[in-house]
Amino acid sequence: MRRLHWAIATCAGLACLTLLQPSLAATVDATHDTWVREDSADSNRNGNDQMNARTDLDADDNDVILLRFPTTDIPAGVSGLSLNLYWQRSDSSSSNELKLYGLNETDTDETAWTESTVTYNNAPGLLPDGVDPATESGNGATFDEIQDLDVANLTLLVPGQGYGPQVLDEEYSFSSAALDAFVNADTNGEVTFLILRANESTSGNQARFWPKESGTAPNLSFVPEPSSVALLGLLTLVAGVAVRRR
Template sequence: MNWQRRSFSSLLAVACAAVIAGPAADAYAASIGASDDTWVREDNPDSNRNGNDQVNARTDLDGDDNDVILLKFPTTGLPGGVSGLSLDLFWQRSDSGTGNTLSLYGVNESDPDEASWTEGDVTYNNAPGLIPDGVDPTAELAAMNSFDDIRDLDTANLTLLVDGQDYGPQVINEKYSFSSAALDAFVNGDTNGQVSFLIFRGNESTSGNQARFWPKESGPGPVLSYVPEPSALGLVLIAGLAAVRRRS
């Protein structure tokens, strides 16, 4: 039994040292998967795109395409006042294009469809956070409309969380992440147990270099990641080690 006590003491010391030092994000990150993930497109505004093997974001100013990614996550599993959140997606293909940007918006609870939309029935015409006007980007550009109007943003019901973040080249299965203090505040401010996001292309793209990610049904889908508080992690480690000791 002495060797068992020594082994337990050694493990406990290691666990306490890790808690005091603080866990590495990659080693101890926790995550919550999306409950709904899909995309919608302006040139086919009544179609539901769920079931595709990708989700796309694109703004095509010399065509009629706006592709918008929609994501929904449950928040009931998140600790209160969480910080250091990261919304992680994974590229569905490789593309060498550079000089591109994406923006992340949160759908406010003031939007009547924020909680009710699902990946199986949402379209461009009924998506939360959008006000479709039936005018394609080429015509809107010629009319000198604002970029928000071109993308049909319902700005009154959206919160900008990350603006114009660079991406490219795309490398299949590589992680692409959004994080900001605004993202933390938006998720912590949730009151109905779920949060919805829209992802928009921030500059013109063509059919060859839109941002294309895996949905959960076809590959490593979107997740909300965070690092548990060191104190909470320490309690988990110590409880686990205590259970090991009891069994010994």
């Protein structure tokens, strides 16, 4: 009978562990999140109920999302990171793409910019030239030049990822080996990301996400290292043994 009790307790514990696996994922919320736009280059957009990413080659609508996260609670050598945001609107448009950049530590503003003061003209990772995308496109500028990217201080983490349609409140995620490597290489406790449109957009077809003030913060999620999961499994088995001994 005792063996039966032990077997039941152990199996129940392992079943609970299996059910808990999805909840083992940890998240780190953004401490700063906002967006900047080229056609209002000296304005600060913090306080808006949205964050926009857009590139319109027929006008001057370069919109860039900026996110900053602490890394102190992310284990060294982590893998399977996911950068998650949530759609602020519904839109049936498809065949769109976003790209994700990490701001290198060579940029002196990496840990200094704030959502309450950043503008298009002083945003880290950008080198605004005051020329609108339509003119630059007509002059044969590269897409990086049109988007005013400071490529020397940026690392491309996701070159172009599809989205659409946009569904209100649905999660949208970036993940890649390059994202894992970028976060693992951090040495100063914070990382900054830029999100841009990877293809031409029209004025009304921007990617629009909730900022953290909405109550749905952008976050970095990860699963704790295997040793933590193994420890939980061990504790489960110990509980089973304790039942057997009783």
